[in-house]
Amino acid sequence: GEKVEQHESTLSVREGDSAVINCTYTDTASSYFPWYKQEAGKGLHFVIDIRSNVDRKQSQRLIVLLDKKAKRFSLHITATQPEDSAIYFCAASRGTNTGKLTFGDGTVLTVKP
Amino acid sequence: DMKVTQMPRYLIKRMGENVLLECGQDMSHETMYWYRQDPGLGLQLIYISYDVDSNSEGDIPKGYRVSRKKREHFSLILDSAKTNQTSVYFCASRGTGGNSDYTFGSGTRLLVI
Numbered sequence: 354g355e356k357v358e359q360h361e362s363t364l365s366v367r368e369g370d371s372a373v374i375n376c377t378y379t380d381t382a383s384s385y386f387p388w389y390k391q392e393a394g395k396g397l398h399f400v401i402d403i404r405s406n407v408d409r410k411q412s413q414r415l416i417v418l419l420d421k422k423a424k425r426f427s428l429h430i431t432a433t434q435p436e437d438s439a440i441y442f443c444a445a446s447r448g449t450n451t452g453k454l455t456f457g458d459g460t461v462l463t464v465k466p
Numbered sequence: 467d468m469k470v471t472q473m474p475r476y477l478i479k480r481m482g483e484n485v486l487l488e489c490g491q492d493m494s495h496e497t498m499y500w501y502r503q504d505p506g507l508g509l510q511l512i513y514i515s516y517d518v519d520s521n522s523e524g525d526i527p528k529g530y531r532v533s534r535k536k537r538e539h540f541s542l543i544l545d546s547a548k549t550n551q552t553s554v555y556f557c558a559s560r561g562t563g564g565n566s567d568y569t570f571g572s573g574t575r576l577l578v579i
Contacts, residue, residue, distance in 0.1 A: 354525070357508070387567060396556060396572040397509075442508055453524070454499075454568060456508030 359457030
């Protein structure tokens with residue numbers, strides 16, 4: 354089955370810098386790649402996703418890149434703010450119709466003022 | 467506001483007791499999920515339900531069963547809980563349609579002693 358590896362278990366940046374979290378996947382049929390943010394003691398909050406028909410997507414300060422050849426996708430958070438501090442999870446799925454999401458192990462992002 | 471609601475938020479049970487975790491959604495989503503989250507790990511899929519009485523095992527179904535008698539409710543049952551089932555359990559739902567994403571509940575923290 355699909356395996357998703359999230360490369361950074363922890364990441365610390367200074368406020369205003371960019372943060373990059375990298376994930377790789379194994380299933381070449383995966384076509385949907387969402388990212389989730391989890392604040393302490395809370396559930397997962399959807400932040401952004403990308404589908405395999407594009408290689409870049411931006412939503413305000415969030416950019417997601419997808420390299421299908423390398424089976425790699427990444428989340429870039431620009432101009433980081435202390436409230437960006439959280440655990441970020443990447444995930445992969447064969448597409449929304451199949452519904453099974455496989456998660457990475459999470460990256461603890463700390464943004465220092 | 468679209469919502470997935472989990473009850474209870476916190477639960478302490480003794481080993482061997484039965485446990486019922488409940489999840490509700492108000493979006494008429496067909497597909498619902500139960501995941502568990504352990505420290506340092508991503509979310510692991512326990513069960514998927516594609517609709518009423520249409521359930522499928524996920525990656526770690528052993529020791530769990532589910533019930534879906536109404537579209538808006540999806541229950542996770544632990545018959546004779548074990549200490550290694552101490553975890554945070556998340557329910558999620560997903561609607562069909564091209565741009566659907568997954569909506570997660572806030573989680574149930576279960577401690578089995």
